Amino acid sequence: MRVEVCDVRFGYGASGPEVLHGVSLTAEPGTLHGVIGPNGSGKSTLLRVIGGVANPASGCVLLGGQDIGSLSPRKAAQLVAAVGASEAVIFPFSVEETVLMGRSPHLRFLASETFLDVAKAHEAMERTGVAPLAGRRITALSSGERQRVLIARALAQEPRVLLLDEPTAHLDVNFQVEIMELVQALAHESGITTIAVLHDLNLAGRYCDRITMLGSGQVAACGSPGEVLTEEHLLDVYGVRAIVGRRPELDRPAVFVISGSPRHGKPDEHRGGGVSSGVDDIE
Amino acid sequence: MPRSRAHRTRIILLVVAMLAVVAWAASAGTAGIPTSLALRIVISRIPLVGRALARSLALLTARLPGSLSDSWDPSMLESAEIIVLEVRLPRIVLGLLVGAGLAATGASFQGLFRNPLADPYIIGASSGAALGASIGILSAGRAGLAALSLSSPSSYIPIFAFIGAVITVIFVYALSTVDGHMPTDTFLLAGVVVGSFVWAVVSFLMVTAGEDLPKVVMWLMGSLSAKSWAHVRMTAPYVLVGTAALTALGRDFNLAACGEESARYMGLDVERFKKVVIALGSLITAAAVSSSGLIGFVGLVVPHIARMMIGPDHRSLIPVSALGGAVFMVAADTLARVIIPPREVPVGVITAMAGAPFFFYLLRLRKKG
Numbered sequence: 089m090r091v092e093v094c095d096v097r098f099g100y101g102a103s104g105p106e107v108l109h110g111v112s113l114t115a116e117p118g119t120l121h122g123v124i125g126p127n128g129s130g131k132s133t134l135l136r137v138i139g140g141v142a143n144p145a146s147g148c149v150l151l152g153g154q155d156i157g158s159l160s161p162r163k164a165a166q167l168v169a170a171v172g173a174s175e176a177v178i179f180p181f182s183v184e185e186t187v188l189m190g191r192s193p194h195l196r197f198l199a200s201e202t203f204l205d206v207a208k209a210h211e212a213m214e215r216t217g218v219a220p221l222a223g224r225r226i227t228a229l230s231s232g233e234r235q236r237v238l239i240a241r242a243l244a245q246e247p248r249v250l251l252l253d254e255p256t257a258h259l260d261v262n263f264q265v266e267i268m269e270l271v272q273a274l275a276h277e278s279g280i281t282t283i284a285v286l287h288d289l290n291l292a293g294r295y296c297d298r299i300t301m302l303g304s305g306q307v308a309a310c311g312s313p314g315e316v317l318t319e320e321h322l323l324d325v326y327g328v329r330a331i332v333g334r335r336p337e338l339d340r341p342a343v344f345v346i347s348g349s350p351r352h353g354k355p356d357e358h359r360g361g362g363v364s365s366g367v368d369d370i371e
Numbered sequence: 372m373p374r375s376r377a378h379r380t381r382i383i384l385l386v387v388a389m390l391a392v393v394a395w396a397a398s399a400g401t402a403g404i405p406t407s408l409a410l411r412i413v414i415s416r417i418p419l420v421g422r423a424l425a426r427s428l429a430l431l432t433a434r435l436p437g438s439l440s441d442s443w444d445p446s447m448l449e450s451a452e453i454i455v456l457e458v459r460l461p462r463i464v465l466g467l468l469v470g471a472g473l474a475a476t477g478a479s480f481q482g483l484f485r486n487p488l489a490d491p492y493i494i495g496a497s498s499g500a501a502l503g504a505s506i507g508i509l510s511a512g513r514a515g516l517a518a519l520s521l522s523s524p525s526s527y528i529p530i531f532a533f534i535g536a537v538i539t540v541i542f543v544y545a546l547s548t549v550d551g552h553m554p555t556d557t558f559l560l561a562g563v564v565v566g567s568f569v570w571a572v573v574s575f576l577m578v579t580a581g582e583d584l585p586k587v588v589m590w591l592m593g594s595l596s597a598k599s600w601a602h603v604r605m606t607a608p609y610v611l612v613g614t615a616a617l618t619a620l621g622r623d624f625n626l627a628a629c630g631e632e633s634a635r636y637m638g639l640d641v642e643r644f645k646k647v648v649i650a651l652g653s654l655i656t657a658a659a660v661s662s663s664g665l666i667g668f669v670g671l672v673v674p675h676i677a678r679m680m681i682g683p684d685h686r687s688l689i690p691v692s693a694l695g696g697a698v699f700m701v702a703a704d705t706l707a708r709v710i711i712p713p714r715e716v717p718v719g720v721i722t723a724m725a726g727a728p729f730f731f732y733l734l735r736l737r738k739k740g
Contacts, residue, residue, distance in 0.1 A: 165638030
């Protein structure tokens, strides 16, 4: 299902400052579309607007030509699923119970899950490799395991569009690669339109089919990874001087951050997207 | 739904515990009515099958040595019947309702606010009810509403308390809603702030209360003493309908417990859900508090125990909490009646004295586990 974002403007609250100043993008079915940009550029907000959780002040989001604003939350959830930047889990639901919750938008009021729903939940768990964890408490899982459980829950919704907000945040390199390979495979094999906000430029460059780069609430660049991840764009939008090379194993850009540009100052904040993909995130 | 056999066994045990507690509560007391007779009187009032059951129970117990019921003369039987049916039974039924309502609301609020410390009183219903009740007690004493207060001393205070609770929650809700959105954190804060303001007003009223002060204090401590079927009739619809409705929303509670945004992405209309739950929870709480005063810890502790028994799935957690709350409440109230006869301890004192250490024990247990 094609996702079209048409000239969306958005601000938090009636009087709050505008966060998105007319953003447009198109994500095609079966592709992994990355959204990158410095902190505060509006990436996560854009994702919330696409998911129908935040209503734009003007402009619209079309899912297969249908305005998401016109859909009820239940109908919208039958089309779009999301894995948010980790919300704290405080109740000890089991992994199976958690994934089954993804069936909710397809269930009527008061209806219980049928065997079909359980089967679909198990299929989703197989797909993300968390089936062996079915009986475990979600509160007792590692970050990497929990992220895969949440992706399984999103898949159980049988969405046409999947939104991911920094799916690799707080994960070590091995789990980052694992999650990105899973997400890429889901997009390419299941035909789900996948839009992922990513902060790691090298992961974005390696796995995304197309990338939209946001800078202070506007689209700064859009296109293939090679077209977007350029030295000029990184200097303009992130304010860092970088060398963009080629990955040795495939024709994809690789970003090496050299230093913060003097005219922007404070380079340290942005170095996470640099050479040491992932290493910065170990806490 | 309870999936495993262990869960089903625990629910059956809870039902058995409830029947046992009701039997204890019906027969315990200073009137010296034997257990078998008290049970016979209660059972005979069960619709349809009651008469037959009572008769067979009488036949069974008549053979047992020491059975007094047959040697009683009719007038004593009649007074026993009045004590059981008009004094003890309404109190038991009210205890079941109040306990069930508070515990179900507590479980719901803990899920909605994603906060294990939430209880039915957190959003200001308790302080509002206290203010309403104080105003009711004091104005009756002061303005010389003698006719009103003499005819039915406890019939109008619940109405004052109910109105006070509902107005306070509406005020908290209005205070924390901006642009049609109500962030739960703001709502909790507003509840606490408004609550402490209202409590200050209650304290002020107590200072000026004069000879009515003991009445206000007794009301605040919470008690099921001297309750009639009128109290039951006033409380029952809110608790029964409210708890059933909260149970029906069980799946939505599970989604909400994952976080508001996640819930929204799974198709839940979060703002509407919050409104519905707060409305149901406050009506249940207002009905419970207005008929029995402030009884603490039931709404906080029982949901935690229920969660340990059958897990966090709200579709079974809410009804099991209600069942557990009913058992806990009637047991505590019966203890309050028999612990230092012939005096009665306010049941709120018992629930806090039993609830607080038990809660602490559970916390320790969980840390070790």
